[in-house]
Amino acid sequence: CQTGEVAADPQLYDQSYLSPVTIGNSELMLDFDTGSADLWCFSTESPAAQSAGHGLYNPSTGTELDGAFWDITYGDQSAASGNVFADKVVVGGVTATKQAVEAATSVSYEFTEDVASDGLLGLAFSSINTILPQPQTTFFDTVRNSLAKAVFTVDLKKGAAGSYTFGYIDSSKYSGAITYVPVNTANGFWQFTADGYSAGGSDSSTGRGGVAIADTGTSLLYLPASVAKAYYSGIQGATFDFRQGGYTIPCSATPPDFNVAIGGKTFTVPGSYINYAPLRAGSSTCFGGIQADTGIGFSIFGDVFLKAVYAVFDDSGSSPRLGFAAQ
Numbered sequence: 001c002q003t004g005e006v007a008a009d010p011q012l013y014d015q016s017y018l019s020p021v022t023i024g025n026s027e028l029m030l031d032f033d034t035g036s037a038d039l040w041c042f043s044t045e046s047p048a049a050q051s052a053g054h055g056l057y058n059p060s061t062g063t064e065l066d067g068a069f070w071d072i073t074y075g076d077q078s079a080a081s082g083n084v085f086a087d088k089v090v091v092g093g094v095t096a097t098k099q100a101v102e103a104a105t106s107v108s109y110e111f112t113e114d115v116a117s118d119g120l121l122g123l124a125f126s127s128i129n130t131i132l133p134q135p136q137t138t139f140f141d142t143v144r145n146s147l148a149k150a151v152f153t154v155d156l157k158k159g160a161a162g163s164y165t166f167g168y169i170d171s172s173k174y175s176g177a178i179t180y181v182p183v184n185t186a187n188g189f190w191q192f193t194a195d196g197y198s199a200g201g202s203d204s205s206t207g208r209g210g211v212a213i214a215d216t217g218t219s220l221l222y223l224p225a226s227v228a229k230a231y232y233s234g235i236q237g238a239t240f241d242f243r244q245g246g247y248t249i250p251c252s253a254t255p256p257d258f259n260v261a262i263g264g265k266t267f268t269v270p271g272s273y274i275n276y277a278p279l280r281a282g283s284s285t286c287f288g289g290i291q292a293d294t295g296i297g298f299s300i301f302g303d304v305f306l307k308a309v310y311a312v313f314d315d316s317g318s319s320p321r322l323g324f325a326a327q
């Protein structure tokens with residue numbers, strides 16, 4: 001019965017969180033992403049112009065999956081593609097002896113520029129793995145039956161190292177009870193329904209809830225346009241800046257706390273988390289941590305929300321469920 005824990009190191013402004021993973025005989029820093037289902041990394045096959053500064057996987061330790069290839073495009077239109085090897089992958093002591101490791105032969109500039117990240121480790125459902133002609137399992141699905149309990153947990157923090165655990169829930173990491181809600185796996189995401197939202201101390205709702213996904217790979221909190229609009233209407237100097245691609249606020253603002261009702265419980269995102277980051281170094285205008293989910297099709301509970309809670313991704317029962325507790 002395997003269990004394990006690995007650190008989640010925040011990158012600048014908590015834009016993403018990176019964790020050490022041993023693949024074959026190299027240790028790489030990967031972005032654990034509950035919003036996708038591919039484990040891919042920069043490799044010795046990647047063009048040098050794209051992989052400069054990144055840790056590389058050397059497929060010589062693996063066994064090539066003949067004829068298998070992968071090609072993924074994320075919601076922010078970043079992309080990567082390549083071929084596939086079966087190799088040993090170890091995360092916090094939890095070992096998958098033959099994990100599908102997707103070696104990149106091409107990546108978009110967003111990944112080239114993010115020199116701290118050597119790739120992604122997908123933790124969504126294997127139904128959306130992009131390997132063709134035969135999709136392969138995520139790391140969690142590969143090791144699931146060998147775990148003490150078929151769960152992983154997410155404990156991200158603002159500006160500090162958090163952790164992911166596999167195979168167990170750590171009661172020292174949260175307060176109060178864990179509130180569980182059912183997950184709809186039809187789209188391959190950890191998808192659930194949020195009941196409603198409100199701002200500040202008031203219980204004046206900023207809007208009804210809706211369909212949402214828990215996504216560690218997305219930095220911000222994308223909500224229905226009406227909820228985002230109502231939230232920013234309470235902040236002096238807040239504006240929707242279409243050139244910046246979303247709501248901005250004065251960096252000097254103190255945004256109100258943001259409350260989310262899930263499973264009949266209310267979880268609070270401190271207002272400071274929503275004063276996300278200066279548009280550019282030294283700017284006095286900041287990008288908002290809450291943005292509209294217009295065009296996405298569902299809300300995205302990314303890191304701005306997840307770093308305010310302890311989250312349990314539970315596939316140990318008859319159907320998957322998500323648990324949330326106050327941190």
Ligand SMILES: O=C(CN1CCCCC1)Nc1ccc2c(c1)OCO2
Pocket residue numbers: 033035074075076077078120217218219296300
């Ligand atoms: O693409 C992502 C997350 N993605 C995770 C892998 C690394 C690159 C970023 N999130 C996302 C998903 C939907 C979106 C969006 C962003 O912006 C608008 O719609």
